[in-house]
Amino acid sequence: MDPLILSRMQFGANISFHILFPTITIALGWVLLFFKLRYNATNDSAWMRAYFTWVKVFALSFAMGVVSGVTMSFQFGTNWPGYMERVGNIAGPLLAYEILTAFFLEAAFLGIMLFGFRRVSNRVHTLATVLVAGGTTLSAFWIIALNSWMQTPAGFEMIDGKAHPVDWWAIVFNPSMPYRLTHMLLASGLTVSFLIAGLSALRYLTGDRSESMWKALRTGVFTAAILIPIQIFAGDQHGLNTLEHQPQKIAAMEANWNTGPNVPLVLFALPDEAAKENKFEIAIPDGASMVLRHSTSGIVPGLNDYPGLHPPVFPVFWGFRIMVGTGILMLIVSWSATFFLKRRHSLPRPLAILMVPMALSGWLATLAGWYTTEIGRQPWLVTGVLKTADAIGPVAGSHVALTLSIYLILYVLLLIAYLGVLVHLALKAAKDGDTSPLPGVMKTAMSQPVAGE
Amino acid sequence: MTFDWPTALPLIFAGLMGLAILIYVILDGFDLGIGILFSVAEDAEQDTMIAAIGPFWDANETWLVLAVGLLLVAFPLAHGVILTALYIPVFVLLVGLILRGVAFDFRAKVPAGKKHRWNRIFFLGSVIASLAQGYMLGVYVLGLDVGFGGIAFGALVALCLSAAYAAMGAAWVIYKTEGELQRKAVAWLSTALVLTALGMAAVSLATPFASPRIFAKWFVWPEMLYLSPLPILSALLFMWLWRQTFHLPKPDDRHALRPFLTLATIFALGFAGLAWSFYPFVVPDRLTIWQAASATESLAIILAGTVVVLPVIIFYSFYAYRVFGGKATDLTYD
Numbered sequence: 001m002d003p004l005i006l007s008r009m010q011f012g013a014n015i016s017f018h019i020l021f022p023t024i025t026i027a028l029g030w031v032l033l034f035f036k037l038r039y040n041a042t043n044d045s046a047w048m049r050a051y052f053t054w055v056k057v058f059a060l061s062f063a064m065g066v067v068s069g070v071t072m073s074f075q076f077g078t079n080w081p082g083y084m085e086r087v088g089n090i091a092g093p094l095l096a097y098e099i100l101t102a103f104f105l106e107a108a109f110l111g112i113m114l115f116g117f118r119r120v121s122n123r124v125h126t127l128a129t130v131l132v133a134g135g136t137t138l139s140a141f142w143i144i145a146l147n148s149w150m151q152t153p154a155g156f157e158m159i160d161g162k163a164h165p166v167d168w169w170a171i172v173f174n175p176s177m178p179y180r181l182t183h184m185l186l187a188s189g190l191t192v193s194f195l196i197a198g199l200s201a202l203r204y205l206t207g208d209r210s211e212s213m214w215k216a217l218r219t220g221v222f223t224a225a226i227l228i229p230i231q232i233f234a235g236d237q238h239g240l241n242t243l244e245h246q247p248q249k250i251a252a253m254e255a256n257w258n259t260g261p262n263v264p265l266v267l268f269a270l271p272d273e274a275a276k277e278n279k280f281e282i283a284i285p286d287g288a289s290m291v292l293r294h295s296t297s298g299i300v301p302g303l304n305d306y307p308g309l310h311p312p313v314f315p316v317f318w319g320f321r322i323m324v325g326t327g328i329l330m331l332i333v334s335w336s337a338t339f340f341l342k343r344r345h346s347l348p349r350p351l352a353i354l355m356v357p358m359a360l361s362g363w364l365a366t367l368a369g370w371y372t373t374e375i376g377r378q379p380w381l382v383t384g385v386l387k388t389a390d391a392i393g394p395v396a397g398s399h400v401a402l403t404l405s406i407y408l409i410l411y412v413l414l415l416i417a418y419l420g421v422l423v424h425l426a427l428k429a430a431k432d433g434d435t436s437p438l439p440g441v442m443k444t445a446m447s448q449p450v451a452g453e
Numbered sequence: 454m455t456f457d458w459p460t461a462l463p464l465i466f467a468g469l470m471g472l473a474i475l476i477y478v479i480l481d482g483f484d485l486g487i488g489i490l491f492s493v494a495e496d497a498e499q500d501t502m503i504a505a506i507g508p509f510w511d512a513n514e515t516w517l518v519l520a521v522g523l524l525l526v527a528f529p530l531a532h533g534v535i536l537t538a539l540y541i542p543v544f545v546l547l548v549g550l551i552l553r554g555v556a557f558d559f560r561a562k563v564p565a566g567k568k569h570r571w572n573r574i575f576f577l578g579s580v581i582a583s584l585a586q587g588y589m590l591g592v593y594v595l596g597l598d599v600g601f602g603g604i605a606f607g608a609l610v611a612l613c614l615s616a617a618y619a620a621m622g623a624a625w626v627i628y629k630t631e632g633e634l635q636r637k638a639v640a641w642l643s644t645a646l647v648l649t650a651l652g653m654a655a656v657s658l659a660t661p662f663a664s665p666r667i668f669a670k671w672f673v674w675p676e677m678l679y680l681s682p683l684p685i686l687s688a689l690l691f692m693w694l695w696r697q698t699f700h701l702p703k704p705d706d707r708h709a710l711r712p713f714l715t716l717a718t719i720f721a722l723g724f725a726g727l728a729w730s731f732y733p734f735v736v737p738d739r740l741t742i743w744q745a746a747s748a749t750e751s752l753a754i755i756l757a758g759t760v761v762v763l764p765v766i767i768f769y770s771f772y773a774y775r776v777f778g779g780k781a782t783d784l785t786y787d
Contacts, residue, residue: 066514073525074521078543081533089748089750093526093754093758096758096759097758101762105766107511110511119776164750395540410551414551420563
């Protein structure tokens with residue numbers, strides 16, 4: 001068994017599992033802050049109910065993110081020791097700053113945010129929410145900076161085969177970093193808004209018409225409706241940035257084999273790498289040239305310019321299409337739901353039913369986009385600096401096969417349990433509605449920290 | 454001796470990493486220990502025990518992330534060598550940590566009927582993680598030798614470290630609870646202490662004999678004299694703490710935190726002994742901290758951040774512990 005393929009599958013499985021949860025916590029922290037600030041401003045307990053329902057989702061997602069993130073940090077050493085040996089001087093400080101500035105901040109104030117409502121003043125509790133939300137975002141900043149540097153490295157020099165930092169500003173704010181960070185933060189916002197909208201729609205369908213359900217539903221739908229056009233624009237800009245810095249990735253995304261003008265936009269195809277052509281192609285003439293160069297005679301890079309150095313075409317091509325397709329569906333669903341909520345003050349049943357599976361649309365789009373960009377980096381681990389195959393450690397294939405299978409079983413079971421709890425929490429919130437007593441929401445009770453219980 | 458950064462920085466980072474590991478072992482030690490003690494506690498007691506660690510475990514585990522992170526960023530060569538050599542035990546540790554971390558959260562959110570299952574997973578995850586850490590320590594002490602001797606010794610240390618964590622857990626329960634559960638925890642502590650002492654003695658004896666270099670570092674005059682307080686003080690503290698367990702809990706709950714602090718001191722002493730044995734190697738007898746270190750300019754930029762941020766982290770960690778100070782009460786989200 002080939003340890004390289006198995007290690008790549010294992011890393012792919014781990015990061016796919018891991019990324020699901022930061023994608024939720026990054027934006028959900030800010031949504032919780034929004035709920036909290038609305039409550040502080042209006043004193044309406046429905047906002048606090050929304051907070052309590054969703055803070056549980058935050059806690060669970062955070063725990064899943066922590067444990068899968070710890071796995072990632074160990075895997076650098078167990079499977080990919082060549083990575084830190086070659087580029088550790090650059091990756092190291094970025095990871096260290098993530099742990100120091102973000103990780104501890106989130107972990108320490110999470111306890112107060114979750115359980116401290118009656119132990120600290122309302123103001124401190126709000127502050128803890130701010131710090132946790134800020135921490136998750138800061139965490140994303142450092143990780144995306146490192147990931148972007150691997151895609152578009154800058155600010156370093158090679159000495160004896162090792163990367164040495166020259167300009168930290170150029171390293172952190174490397175050419176693709178601002179685009180990638182924006183795209184990821186918006187993806188997180190969309191994931192969370194569809195999750196909230198979807199689970200609120202589930203509550204709606206079970207007959208829950210409580211104020212906290214409406215508040216969560218509106219928050220989810222309106223946020224999604226605002227973010228999706230911004231995301232489409234940001235994604236387009238990111239694509240142009242990729243065209244400039246990683247043309248071979250664009251060639252794979254478009255499944256374009258020959259560099260030249262008048263390149264069609266391929267809507268459907270089964271790319272065949274051996275034959276260097278597309279089977280069953282359906283395409284819009286000149287489309288890719290128009291989209292990427294805004295002119296039918298615009299030159300679009302082709303895969304044949306990069307023999308042996310372009311990414312596998314099939315997954316990149318299809319990953320990109322799944323992401324874009326999901327995005328279009330998000331646009332349609334969020335805008336129609338906005339229309340009905342704003343104009344009709346109701347939600348048609350078929351739309352509500354559609355919104356329930358759409359609760360996971362953010363995950364689908366994020367994963368598809370992530371595969372597009374990460375597989376699109378191959379065969380490089382760090383573009384032009386280190387090939388993935390050169391970073392692998394001396395681990396036996398059988399060991400990786402064993403650990404990979406157990407990880408996969410564990411991840412599937414945990415995902416089932418996680419989704420089960422999400423539905424359980426939504427149905428429980430629907431059952432409780434706005435009638436059950438909500439301890440501790442009176443401001444007078446909260447301003448007294450309970451000491452020495 | 455003149456001071457220069459390329460010599461000093463790896464040393465500083467070795468110190469920081471050691472500190473992070475020590476803090477991790479003490480802090481996550483007690484919540485792993487509480488997971489182990491789940492096996493001998495009843496349902497209602499389990500809820501109280503969880504409440505005693507609920508607000509802290511996340512931050513506690515972060516010290517492991519920092520320790521591994523520092524190994525990764527400051528000593529990339531060693532990180533690769535150690536973790537590839539320990540591939541399977543690291544994997545087992547991760548599975549344990551995953552199970553423990555998620556069970557902790559799931560048990561509070563699932564329908565009542567499923568809670569019991571997650572309690573068992575919490576116990577299982579804690580035991581797996583503790584055993585894996587002990588095994589890794591044992592194998593590391595023997596110079597990452599994974600022959601039969603290494604496995605056997607690793608297994609012994611695995612059991613003893615788990616006992617040590619159980620002792621930490623029991624000590625934390627003594628501090629955070631009262632009544633019947635507190636009395637039970639005292640009994641748990643006295644049992645776990647015996648095994649902990651056995652384990653520390655085993656590691657202390659095995660370490661010098663595993664390596665002639667370490668033997669020479671300890672059994673030479675006058676170092677022997679300077680080092681003698683480490684084992685002697687540890688032994689005295691063990692005996693004192695064991696005798697204390699016959700008098701706990703005291704009226705008005707006096708000295709409830711003492712067992713925990715005493716154990717933490719013993720851990721620190723043992724840790725200092727290990728550190729002395731291995732210095733200046735980060736991979737025993739193979740890579741020194743200078744051979745394994747990152748570039749000076751990278752270490753410098755991390756240190757600059759660390760100097761500013763670490764005090765802040767310690768400050769707000771204390772704050773979090775203070776907010777949730779006193780006896781554990783039911784954990785609710787509101």
